[in-house]
Amino acid sequence: MAGKFYPIRPTTVTDPTEITKAISLFEKRMTDGSDRTEEIRLGFQSGAALAKVHGRSDLDLWAAFLPAKKQFLAAFGLGNPFDGDGKSIVVETNFPLEGISRRVGGVFLRNSKGKLHVGHRGSVGGGKAGIGQKAFLAEIGTDDLVEIRDGDKTSKVIMIGALDAEDLPSRVHSFVTRVAQFKDLE
Numbered sequence: 013m014a015g016k017f018y019p020i021r022p023t024t025v026t027d028p029t030e031i032t033k034a035i036s037l038f039e040k041r042m043t044d045g046s047d048r049t050e051e052i053r054l055g056f057q058s059g060a061a062l063a064k065v066h067g068r069s070d071l072d073l074w075a076a077f078l079p080a081k082k083q084f085l086a087a088f089g090l091g092n093p094f095d096g097d098g099k100s101i102v103v104e105t106n107f108p109l110e111g112i113s114r115r116v117g118g119v120f121l122r123n124s125k126g127k128l129h130v131g132h133r134g135s136v137g138g139g140k141a142g143i144g145q146k147a148f149l150a151e152i153g154t155d156d157l158v159e160i161r162d163g164d165k166t167s168k169v170i171m172i173g174a175l176d177a178e179d180l181p182s183r184v185h186s187f188v189t190r191v192a193q194f195k196d197l198e
Contacts, residue, residue, distance in 0.1 A: 022121035022129060022171075023161045028110035034120040034128055035084050035107055037175050042066070042075045042086075045181055052093060055100045065093045071185040074099070083108050083116055088188045103136055103191040105172075105184075112163045119169055121160055127176070130184075131158065131169040136191050143195055151194050 025031055043049070046066035054063045054076055063076040074093040078085040087101040105118040114133060121129045134149040149157065149168070157168040173183035 021159055021161045021166070022123045022131075024112050024163060024167075025120040025122055025128065026111050026163070031107060031109060031120060034130075034175060037128070038086070038120075038130055039077045041175065041180050042184065043077075045070065046075075048094060050094055052099065054087060063087070065099070067093055068181065071181060073181070073185045073188060075184075076101075080106075083113065084118075086118060088184065090188060090192055102188050102195070103132075105130070105132055114162070114167070119160075119162075120175075121169070121171070127174055129174050130172045130180075131160070132172060132187065133167070133169050136194065148191070148194055152190075 025034060043066045045068050047069050048067045050065060050067075051062050052065050053060050054065065061078075063078055065074050065076045067074045069092070072090055074089050074091075076085075076087045078087070084107045086105045086107065087103075088105065089099055089102045093099045103117070106116040107118040107120065108116060115135070117132045117135045119131045119133060121131050123129060133145065134152065135145040136148045137144065152170060154168075156170060158171045160167055160169055170187065172187050173180045177183070
């Protein structure tokens with residue numbers, strides 16, 4: 013069997029209350045080590061918006077979290093986000109606010125012991141040819157994908173890390189760096 017082996021596949025978290033709690037914990041974990049927070053202009057494929065950005069110079073990582081109608085936006089980038097106009101997002105790890113949405117990258121998972129994890133479906137739009145989910149997952153390779161129970165389907169996702177893991181911010185940094193390298197941004 014290719015990929016990481018889990019005796020019982022992790023399961024997608026679908027309950028709105030659980031997702032809201034997981035989002036709060038993820039945001040807290042990612043902002044606790046911030047050494048600077050400012051509202052700046054972030055560039056999206058569809059335009060730009062002002063957002064509160066949290067910078068971590070120890071990881072050369074920044075994050076912005078924005079609630080939206082049907083999903084929670086979690087945008088990440090590398091470098092110093094405060095040194096100029098408009099920063100482009102390397103990758104979004106957005107989460108549905110309820111149920112399952114295979115159209116957004118982020119997914120919360122519960123393993124067989126009840127522990128919550130954050131994963132990514134590999135959707136890494138880049139606005140240019142050759143940048144997308146299929147190509148990124150091929151680049152990642154099957155050894156870094158985990159098979160999950162995803163409602164009535166089985167899916168493969170990139171397991172970033174446990175929400176309560178001390179090294180979660182470092183794991184997110186590694187994931188963002190990998191996306192940046194794939195997009196040839198580094």
